[in-house]
Structure formats: structure tokens, C-alpha cells
Amino acid sequence: MRVVLLRSGSPGDPNPLLDALEAELRLAEVAVISLFPAEMDSSVSIPQADAAVLKDKTPAGLEWGRRLHEAGIPTVSPYPVTALCRDKLRTNHVLAQAGLPVPECRPVTGPEDLLPMLADGPVILKPRRGSRGRGIQIIHDTAEVPMSWGVEEMFAQRYYEPETLDRKIYRIGNDVFCVERVWPPVTLKEKQGRLIELDTPTRELAMECGRVLGTEIYGVDVIEHEGRPWIVDLSSFPGFKGVPDAGARIATVVLRVAAETRKDVSPPESASSSGTLCAAP
Template sequence: MNIDILLVKHPSERPSPVIPEMIDHLEKGGVAIRPIYPDLPHQPQPTPEHTDLLVLKAKTPAALEVAAGAHAAGIPTFTPYPVTALCRDKVETTRALQRHGVPVPQTWNVTDPLQMTAELDDGPLIFKPLRGSQGRGIEIVHSVEELHTLAQADQGEELMVQRYYAPDGLDRKIYRIGDEVFCVERVFPPTTYQDKLGRLITLPPAVEEVARSCGDALGIDTYGVDIILHDGEPYVVDLSSFPGFKGVPDAGRRLADRILAALPDS
């Protein structure tokens, strides 16, 4: 096997073993892995030439710039670059899911939190940075007073706003790798790595169907999705094109197998 994969990633400073295990399985299969860290300044970086596949783990602006160049050169990306770029915009992702009948909360895109004053009459709202991740910058607003406090702290950033539905239970991180779907139940917000691993649970068939429909809507089969149950009804509230897959058994091996299956002419 003579396969070259360029792995676009963050520097190795997180405790998760998933990506190292994925790399190990790929290398044992004869694949050459070249890591690239677009967010590290003043360091020589590999180029996409002679690359069979680009694996886009990092999704920062610098990482997306590398992926865009590879895509323009005809180099395939796992997950496909256009889908990854779409998923960086939470509002556009939500609208794409909604067009395919996926249940999502009512959603707005604003630059001033006070634009949502009238909507508070119908219940609380949740504000998220448009391109946020890992739960950073999320605020739940119940009153006009809280809305004004949020507006005073806001720096004019674009925000995604959704109708807030209090979940029936713990946080559920749902991961799909190929045909397999896994659900990890955990506390929110997690404060330790063990919290992030959570515990594996069986999904109700109706919720699994919603999770799968997200990938069908975007044309991908490997991703993470957050689905809450509110009064027994499922709502998709977030999606990541390449999450951490924490808590998924043998996640590194499963990802390696899926990446190999995505290689051209495989």
C-alpha cells in the first residue's frame, strides 16, 4: 500500500487518545501520515502535493484555508471540505437540516442581542457564537434584564439564537461513524476528562433516526450531533463534522477504517 494522508490538526495538547490511536491504526495499515498544524506560526508546513486524502480534524480559519486549497486542487477531504465549511456556520447548518425535515428549534442570526427582545415573550432563548465550539460563549436568557446584560457584554459578534428547550435529562453526545451510531450520556458542562467520556447508552429508535437523518441531509456519514429531548420530542441543537468521539469504543480504529474506505478507488 502506497497511500499518503495529510492530517490537518491541532497541536497535541489534549488528553484524548482517539487521534493517536487512529494514526497508529492507519500507519500499521501501511499509510503514511503527515501531520500539519496550520495554527502554529513560523514553522514549515507540509504541502498537499502528492496527497491521496486530506483529513480535516482542525476547523480553524487557517485549517479551512489549507483545506480550501486542497479542494481546489482536486484533493479529496475527509469530511468533504464544502460540508466542513458549512458546518462552521451554525445558522446555515441548522437551515440545511431544517430543509431536509430534521427537527430543530426556531433559529435566528443577529448581531445585537436586543433584536430578540420581543421573542422573549414566547419563552427563554439560547445565544451561541456563530462559529463557536466546545460550549464556549453560550448564554441562556430568560428575561429582558438578562438580555440587556448580554447586550452590554457583546462585542458586535454575529450570534446564533435559538428557542431554548430545557432537556429532559443529561447531555447526549451522538456520534456516527459509517453505519454505526453511538450515544454518550454525560453531565453538562463536563469539568474533567472522565466527565467527557460519560457512559454509553442505547438510543431510542426515533432519536437514532433523527441522528442519521442529519448525515443524510448533509451527505456525510461520520460526524457528531447533539440532540436534546424536550417533553419527549427530539431537537437537533448542534452538529460537528469531526468531533472528538470521546466515549466511543475503539473510536480510533473505527475512524481509521472509515478513512481508508473514503480513499479514492478504495
């Protein structure tokens, strides 16, 4: 069995999650091929593999994810889901169209686009392709509207003041964890947060996100405002900070996906029917 890990950065860069995942795969006697798209020419041939882990979500990483997907190699998370989630505005629209509680979102190209939303209350300005809280601004009135924000594509989301600490809900297969932490976190301890018990309705809400998008590995941020949960962000492959044994849990999913791939390519007389991990949205 062969598994590709698409890793960001350069060889030698530490990544505790992927290092733990790789160690678990090697314990299962899997041949692990670590690729660093930022360091590679796009003309490099795709290696033979039964599955790939699409953690690198840079343009180079997504290009490799697309090539693997088109070659019939399943990626975890699925390439179509990962590509969708790189555009946070599109992701919010997909979830909202499915009837999930997502605050109102609109594309904005300049300060004047924020004024209609501000008339009804505060908004939060976000990069469409942001991550880790980068570039986020909460705007309460016209005096706080930035005069410009460069060439980066942005969108505005209705801002609801959270009534609790941030809740980062992580799903790996059928396991769901909720990590509560301050925002923005600064120290490692703050980033790890603390595990809390998740109520059934919020757990079901998080699971529904995966059913809508077609994935079983992701993270979703949920806040509570006036007693109601709101989905404010979703990542196709977060860092899973604070989740116990995250690398081992992800390895279990990857091994299952790889095993299903091997069944699908078996000779007809010995093949058994098997669904893929996830459907494209």
C-alpha cells in the same frame, strides 16, 4: 497509500483521537503526513495524497481543507460540510429546511434583536462559530439580556429545557453511538460520559442529519423536551469522547476513501466505477 492529517495546535501537542487514528493508519502501512496549519505558511505546496483528515477547523485549517478539496483530494469530513458546520446558524437552517426538528433560530446583532423571541419564551444565545459550549448563555427574560457581546457574530435559538441528560450522538460510517453526560462537563469522567442504548427513531434522526449534509462522520446533540427530540447542535468532526475505539473506526472510513481515490485515478483500462465518500451539500 498516503493520507494527510490536518491537526490543530503545534507538533507534540497531545491528541488521543488523532494519535490513535495515526497509529491505525500506520499499521495499515499508510504513509501519514501530519500537517499543522497554524505553524505553516499558506504558500506551502499541497502534498500528494489519496485522502486527508480535516480535524483542524481553524481558519488556517479550513484554508488547507479548501486547497485539498480543490486539488481533488477528498477530505474526511468533506470540506464543504466542514465549512458549512463552522457556521452553526447556517447548519441549523439547512437541517430545518430538510424538515428535521431544529428549534427556531435567528441571527442577532444586538440586545434588541432578542426581545421578539423572548416574548414567546426563553432563548439560548450562541456564537455562530462557537465550539465546546464557549459563549453560550441561556436567557429567560429581559433582565438577563447582555448589554453587548463584542464583535462576535451570534444567533439566538429557542431554548427547550432538556428532560434528560445531554445526549451526544456520534456517527462513524454505519456505527452510531450515544453518550449521555452532564452539561457543562468539567471533569474528564464527565466529558467521557456513559454509553447508552439509542432508540431507533433517534438513531434514524441522527443518520438523517448525515444524509442531508452529505457526510458519515459527525456528532449531533439531541435533547428531549415534552417527549419530542430536538437537534440543538452538530459538529463535522467532534472529539468522539466516550466512543470505543474511535480512532480505529475512523481509520476504516479513511482507508476506504483513500482506496476509492486510487481506483478513480487508475488508468481507464483497469479502472472501476466508484462513488466518492460524500456529496457536497
